[in-house]
Amino acid sequence: MEKPAILVARAIFPDVLEKLAQHCTVESNTEDRDWTPEELAQRLQGKVGVLTTGSQRIDAGLLAACPDLRIVANMAVGYNNFDLDAMTRAGVQGTNTPDVLTETTADFGFALLMAAARRITESEHFLRAGHWKNWRYDMFAGAEVHGSRMGIIGMGRIGQGIARRGAHGFGMEVVYHNRSRLAPDLEAACKARYLDKEELLRTADHVVLVLPYSPQSHHTIGAAELALMKPTATLVNIARGGIVDDAALAAALRDRRIAAAGLDVFEGEPQVHPDLLALPNVVLTPHIASATVATRRAMAMLAADNLIAFLGGRGPLTPVNRPMAKI
Numbered sequence: 001m002e003k004p005a006i007l008v009a010r011a012i013f014p015d016v017l018e019k020l021a022q023h024c025t026v027e028s029n030t031e032d033r034d035w036t037p038e039e040l041a042q043r044l045q046g047k048v049g050v051l052t053t054g055s056q057r058i059d060a061g062l063l064a065a066c067p068d069l070r071i072v073a074n075m076a077v078g079y080n081n082f083d084l085d086a087m088t089r090a091g092v093q094g095t096n097t098p099d100v101l102t103e104t105t106a107d108f109g110f111a112l113l114m115a116a117a118r119r120i121t122e123s124e125h126f127l128r129a130g131h132w133k134n135w136r137y138d139m140f141a142g143a144e145v146h147g148s149r150m151g152i153i154g155m156g157r158i159g160q161g162i163a164r165r166g167a168h169g170f171g172m173e174v175v176y177h178n179r180s181r182l183a184p185d186l187e188a189a190c191k192a193r194y195l196d197k198e199e200l201l202r203t204a205d206h207v208v209l210v211l212p213y214s215p216q217s218h219h220t221i222g223a224a225e226l227a228l229m230k231p232t233a234t235l236v237n238i239a240r241g242g243i244v245d246d247a248a249l250a251a252a253l254r255d256r257r258i259a260a261a262g263l264d265v266f267e268g269e270p271q272v273h274p275d276l277l278a279l280p281n282v283v284l285t286p287h288i289a290s291a292t293v294a295t296r297r298a299m300a301m302l303a304a305d306n307l308i309a310f311l312g313g314r315g316p317l318t319p320v321n322r323p324m325a326k327i
């Protein structure tokens, strides 16, 4: 039987490509640059599946241009690069990579919180620039992490992982806001208490954002929300660009209306708002929260296994929609 033809839209681990090649005829992006939407559509001609990384937009226009496509396997837990309704209507299966990145991403969220609150990158730049001359009682004095109140907005698997780290490892008081409350046993496991968003923002020492991006969550944190936060507070965004109004955040950081921020995701990334780049009190990382070798390999493998299972007629492992029958 002929193998199904698939596209891999960016470079991935060679052994994952080899596994895919045992089951599929694979064309992969050997240049490893982002193709334009037109190039992607052209490469997808005759392909029934594609492995994407979260940077390729799958919308109605692309789907109309690629009638053979049956599955898009995202190597990411978030899938806001999918127009899910259009995919469902076009009979195209979407999959993501949940669970395999939960703990690694929670580690990173906590690392950004620590780095921002304890001014780690700011003080490192100071040292490297040769400015360190002596000890000072208040040199790079930051905010307490242990025993403080952490407010988490978006209490899915990763939010719960961060809550457990804070509550059990650092003796923090954890409060959260989410579309729906967690079941009592999950709240107990995270030692987390539900609060409305306003009270969380007003009272938390550290606010961590881990909610999915959607038109409804666009600018969950803007000027009005930043104005509610404590002047000593830290904001961490490991969710998605667009959840925070980056221009408003830069203004709040510049005017010290909040103390610090740690950001792994940005509006319009890989572009970063120039005002953020100029500020010392923000830690900036290039969307790497899930980036350990083991986790990125597990994500690539799960995306590949979704393609192999679906195209082998066994159904997707981690579906994000229930596509209508293809006509």
Ligand code: GLV
Pocket: 054, 075, 076, 077, 078, 079, 101, 290
């Ligand atoms: C990364 O941002 C992901 O959604 O996995």
